[in-house]
Amino acid sequence: MDDTMKDRPDPERITVTDDRLIPVVAALTNLTESWKVQLSKSAVSLPMAVQIGKRLNRDQQRALLEFWEDARLPDKYMSRVLHAFARNMPEWAVHQVIRIFRLTEKIKASVVMLNDWMERFDALYEQFEHEFWEREWPGAEEELESYLDRLEAEFQVLYRQASDEKKSYNRHYGDSSSDSARDSARPAGPSRGPVSFSTLIGAADDASPKELKHRYRTLMKKLHPDHGGSAYLFDWVKQAHDNYMQGKSSF
Secondary structure (H helix, E strand, O other): OOHHHHHOOOOOOOOOOOOOOHHHHHHHHOOOHHHHHHHHOOOOOHHHHHHHHHHOOHHHHHHHHHHHHHHOOOHHHHHHHHHHHHOOOOHHHHHHHHHHHHHHHHHHHHHOOOHHHHHHHHHHHHHHHHHHHOOOOOOOHHHHHHHHHHHHHHHHHHHHHHHHHHHHHHHHHOOOOHHHHHHOOOOOOOOOOOOOHHHHOOOOOOOOHHHHHHHHHHHHHHHOHHHOOOHHHHHHHHHHHHHHHHHHHOO
Protein backbone atom coordinates (compact mmCIF):
# COMPACT_ATOMS: atom_id res chain seq x y z
CA MET A 1 0.00 0.00 0.00
CA ASP A 2 1.45 3.37 -1.02
CA ASP A 3 1.63 6.43 1.25
CA THR A 4 -1.32 8.07 -0.54
CA MET A 5 -3.65 5.22 0.43
CA LYS A 6 -2.43 5.32 4.03
CA ASP A 7 -3.36 8.98 4.37
CA ARG A 8 -6.93 8.48 3.18
CA PRO A 9 -9.62 8.21 5.89
CA ASP A 10 -11.40 4.89 6.32
CA PRO A 11 -14.87 5.31 4.69
CA GLU A 12 -16.33 2.93 7.28
CA ARG A 13 -15.15 5.04 10.23
CA ILE A 14 -16.71 8.36 11.19
CA THR A 15 -15.49 10.56 13.99
CA VAL A 16 -18.31 12.18 15.96
CA THR A 17 -17.41 15.25 17.99
CA ASP A 18 -20.82 16.79 18.62
CA ASP A 19 -21.84 15.99 22.21
CA ARG A 20 -25.48 15.80 21.16
CA LEU A 21 -24.79 13.06 18.62
CA ILE A 22 -22.48 10.89 20.68
CA PRO A 23 -25.31 9.24 22.70
CA VAL A 24 -27.26 8.67 19.48
CA VAL A 25 -24.33 6.96 17.78
CA ALA A 26 -23.63 4.91 20.90
CA ALA A 27 -27.26 3.76 21.02
CA LEU A 28 -27.28 2.78 17.34
CA THR A 29 -24.00 0.94 17.79
CA ASN A 30 -25.57 -1.03 20.63
CA LEU A 31 -28.37 -2.30 18.36
CA THR A 32 -28.38 -5.99 17.51
CA GLU A 33 -27.85 -6.85 13.86
CA SER A 34 -31.52 -7.82 13.54
CA TRP A 35 -32.68 -4.39 14.69
CA LYS A 36 -30.16 -2.73 12.38
CA VAL A 37 -31.78 -4.64 9.51
CA GLN A 38 -35.22 -3.43 10.60
CA LEU A 39 -33.88 0.13 10.70
CA SER A 40 -32.31 -0.15 7.25
CA LYS A 41 -35.68 -1.33 5.87
CA SER A 42 -37.45 1.58 7.64
CA ALA A 43 -39.54 -0.98 9.51
CA VAL A 44 -38.70 0.91 12.69
CA SER A 45 -38.20 4.66 12.98
CA LEU A 46 -34.81 6.17 13.78
CA PRO A 47 -35.97 7.73 17.09
CA MET A 48 -37.41 4.38 18.19
CA ALA A 49 -34.23 2.55 17.15
CA VAL A 50 -32.20 4.98 19.23
CA GLN A 51 -34.40 4.31 22.26
CA ILE A 52 -34.09 0.55 21.75
CA GLY A 53 -30.30 0.74 21.59
CA LYS A 54 -30.16 3.14 24.51
CA ARG A 55 -32.50 1.38 26.95
CA LEU A 56 -32.27 -2.35 26.17
CA ASN A 57 -29.43 -4.82 26.44
CA ARG A 58 -28.92 -7.43 23.74
CA ASP A 59 -31.12 -10.08 25.34
CA GLN A 60 -33.93 -7.57 25.88
CA GLN A 61 -33.62 -6.42 22.26
CA ARG A 62 -33.96 -9.98 20.98
CA ALA A 63 -37.01 -10.57 23.17
CA LEU A 64 -38.57 -7.30 22.02
CA LEU A 65 -38.01 -8.14 18.36
CA GLU A 66 -39.71 -11.53 18.75
CA PHE A 67 -42.64 -9.91 20.55
CA TRP A 68 -42.88 -7.13 17.95
CA GLU A 69 -42.81 -9.54 14.99
CA ASP A 70 -45.46 -11.80 16.55
CA ALA A 71 -47.83 -9.07 17.78
CA ARG A 72 -47.43 -6.59 14.89
CA LEU A 73 -48.79 -3.78 17.01
CA PRO A 74 -49.47 -0.28 15.69
CA ASP A 75 -46.59 2.16 16.12
CA LYS A 76 -48.47 4.09 18.82
CA TYR A 77 -47.97 1.15 21.22
CA MET A 78 -44.27 0.68 20.53
CA SER A 79 -43.00 3.12 23.15
CA ARG A 80 -45.14 1.40 25.80
CA VAL A 81 -43.92 -2.05 24.80
CA LEU A 82 -40.32 -0.79 24.84
CA HIS A 83 -40.81 0.63 28.33
CA ALA A 84 -42.29 -2.68 29.52
CA PHE A 85 -39.33 -4.67 28.19
CA ALA A 86 -36.89 -2.17 29.69
CA ARG A 87 -38.34 -2.94 33.12
CA ASN A 88 -38.21 -6.70 32.39
CA MET A 89 -41.96 -7.27 32.50
CA PRO A 90 -42.93 -10.82 31.48
CA GLU A 91 -44.47 -11.14 28.04
CA TRP A 92 -47.89 -12.15 29.35
CA ALA A 93 -47.95 -8.90 31.35
CA VAL A 94 -46.95 -6.84 28.30
CA HIS A 95 -49.84 -8.36 26.35
CA GLN A 96 -52.23 -7.56 29.18
CA VAL A 97 -50.95 -3.98 29.47
CA ILE A 98 -51.54 -3.40 25.75
CA ARG A 99 -54.98 -4.98 26.08
CA ILE A 100 -55.78 -2.47 28.86
CA PHE A 101 -54.52 0.45 26.77
CA ARG A 102 -56.76 -0.67 23.91
CA LEU A 103 -59.67 -0.96 26.32
CA THR A 104 -59.09 2.61 27.52
CA GLU A 105 -59.39 3.84 23.93
CA LYS A 106 -62.81 2.20 23.61
CA ILE A 107 -63.89 3.66 26.93
CA LYS A 108 -62.80 7.13 25.88
CA ALA A 109 -64.85 6.89 22.70
CA SER A 110 -67.87 5.85 24.77
CA VAL A 111 -67.68 8.51 27.48
CA VAL A 112 -66.28 11.51 25.61
CA MET A 113 -69.69 13.21 25.51
CA LEU A 114 -70.68 12.22 29.04
CA ASN A 115 -68.94 14.69 31.33
CA ASP A 116 -69.35 12.82 34.63
CA TRP A 117 -68.11 9.57 33.14
CA MET A 118 -65.21 11.34 31.47
CA GLU A 119 -64.03 12.57 34.86
CA ARG A 120 -64.14 9.04 36.28
CA PHE A 121 -62.26 7.69 33.28
CA ASP A 122 -59.61 10.43 33.40
CA ALA A 123 -58.92 9.78 37.08
CA LEU A 124 -58.50 6.02 36.58
CA TYR A 125 -56.50 6.40 33.36
CA GLU A 126 -54.12 9.00 34.81
CA GLN A 127 -53.34 6.68 37.72
CA PHE A 128 -52.81 3.79 35.29
CA GLU A 129 -50.41 5.76 33.07
CA HIS A 130 -48.52 7.28 35.98
CA GLU A 131 -47.89 3.95 37.65
CA PHE A 132 -46.88 2.37 34.33
CA TRP A 133 -44.31 5.00 33.37
CA GLU A 134 -43.01 5.52 36.92
CA ARG A 135 -42.56 1.77 37.48
CA GLU A 136 -44.78 1.72 40.55
CA TRP A 137 -46.31 -1.69 39.76
CA PRO A 138 -45.44 -4.80 41.82
CA GLY A 139 -42.26 -6.58 40.80
CA ALA A 140 -43.20 -10.13 41.77
CA GLU A 141 -45.16 -11.90 39.02
CA GLU A 142 -47.97 -13.16 41.26
CA GLU A 143 -48.54 -9.68 42.69
CA LEU A 144 -48.27 -8.12 39.22
CA GLU A 145 -50.82 -10.56 37.82
CA SER A 146 -53.27 -9.78 40.62
CA TYR A 147 -52.72 -6.04 40.15
CA LEU A 148 -53.24 -6.09 36.37
CA ASP A 149 -56.32 -8.33 36.67
CA ARG A 150 -57.89 -5.90 39.15
CA LEU A 151 -56.98 -2.90 37.00
CA GLU A 152 -58.40 -4.46 33.84
CA ALA A 153 -61.58 -5.44 35.71
CA GLU A 154 -62.05 -1.84 36.86
CA PHE A 155 -61.77 -0.61 33.28
CA GLN A 156 -64.13 -3.33 32.05
CA VAL A 157 -66.77 -2.32 34.61
CA LEU A 158 -66.37 1.33 33.62
CA TYR A 159 -66.67 0.41 29.94
CA ARG A 160 -69.87 -1.59 30.45
CA GLN A 161 -71.45 1.09 32.63
CA ALA A 162 -70.45 3.88 30.23
CA SER A 163 -71.74 1.90 27.23
CA ASP A 164 -75.11 1.48 28.94
CA GLU A 165 -75.17 5.19 29.73
CA LYS A 166 -74.30 6.03 26.12
CA LYS A 167 -77.13 3.81 24.83
CA SER A 168 -79.50 5.67 27.13
CA TYR A 169 -78.09 8.96 25.87
CA ASN A 170 -78.61 7.93 22.24
CA ARG A 171 -82.19 6.86 22.94
CA HIS A 172 -82.88 10.42 24.07
CA TYR A 173 -80.76 12.32 21.56
CA GLY A 174 -80.53 10.12 18.45
CA ASP A 175 -79.90 6.56 17.32
CA SER A 176 -76.78 4.96 15.86
CA SER A 177 -77.26 6.05 12.25
CA SER A 178 -75.60 9.21 10.99
CA ASP A 179 -78.88 10.48 9.49
CA SER A 180 -80.69 10.12 12.80
CA ALA A 181 -77.79 11.79 14.57
CA ARG A 182 -78.02 14.78 12.27
CA ASP A 183 -81.81 14.86 12.55
CA SER A 184 -81.56 14.90 16.35
CA ALA A 185 -80.01 18.36 16.18
CA ARG A 186 -82.92 19.72 14.10
CA PRO A 187 -86.53 20.39 15.11
CA ALA A 188 -88.54 17.15 15.02
CA GLY A 189 -92.20 16.19 14.87
CA PRO A 190 -94.67 16.44 17.74
CA SER A 191 -93.74 13.02 19.15
CA ARG A 192 -90.21 14.11 19.93
CA GLY A 193 -88.88 17.55 20.80
CA PRO A 194 -85.72 18.95 19.26
CA VAL A 195 -82.39 18.63 21.03
CA SER A 196 -80.85 22.05 21.48
CA PHE A 197 -77.25 22.63 20.48
CA SER A 198 -76.40 23.74 24.02
CA THR A 199 -77.74 20.46 25.45
CA LEU A 200 -75.79 18.44 22.88
CA ILE A 201 -72.47 19.98 23.93
CA GLY A 202 -73.27 19.85 27.64
CA ALA A 203 -73.94 23.56 28.17
CA ALA A 204 -76.82 25.24 29.97
CA ASP A 205 -79.78 26.41 27.86
CA ASP A 206 -79.06 30.02 28.85
CA ALA A 207 -75.32 29.79 28.18
CA SER A 208 -73.73 32.82 26.57
CA PRO A 209 -72.39 32.68 22.98
CA LYS A 210 -68.87 32.84 24.43
CA GLU A 211 -69.54 29.85 26.70
CA LEU A 212 -71.11 27.88 23.83
CA LYS A 213 -68.11 28.61 21.63
CA HIS A 214 -65.71 27.50 24.36
CA ARG A 215 -67.66 24.30 25.09
CA TYR A 216 -67.90 23.47 21.40
CA ARG A 217 -64.18 23.91 20.72
CA THR A 218 -63.19 21.92 23.81
CA LEU A 219 -65.49 19.05 22.85
CA MET A 220 -64.32 19.01 19.23
CA LYS A 221 -60.71 18.72 20.35
CA LYS A 222 -61.60 15.66 22.42
CA LEU A 223 -63.67 14.14 19.61
CA HIS A 224 -61.15 14.70 16.81
CA PRO A 225 -60.02 11.34 15.33
CA ASP A 226 -56.39 12.52 15.27
CA HIS A 227 -56.55 12.76 19.06
CA GLY A 228 -58.09 9.32 19.53
CA GLY A 229 -61.70 10.49 19.33
CA SER A 230 -64.69 9.19 17.38
CA ALA A 231 -65.12 10.30 13.76
CA TYR A 232 -68.85 9.56 14.01
CA LEU A 233 -69.37 11.76 17.07
CA PHE A 234 -67.09 14.45 15.62
CA ASP A 235 -69.24 14.68 12.47
CA TRP A 236 -72.43 14.57 14.52
CA VAL A 237 -71.51 17.51 16.73
CA LYS A 238 -70.10 19.49 13.81
CA GLN A 239 -73.36 19.05 11.89
CA ALA A 240 -75.32 20.20 14.94
CA HIS A 241 -73.10 23.27 15.20
CA ASP A 242 -73.55 24.09 11.51
CA ASN A 243 -77.33 23.78 11.86
CA TYR A 244 -77.25 25.97 14.95
CA MET A 245 -75.23 28.67 13.16
CA GLN A 246 -77.55 28.54 10.14
CA GLY A 247 -80.53 28.99 12.45
CA LYS A 248 -78.94 32.04 14.04
CA SER A 249 -78.16 33.66 10.68
CA SER A 250 -81.77 33.24 9.54
CA PHE A 251 -83.06 35.68 12.17
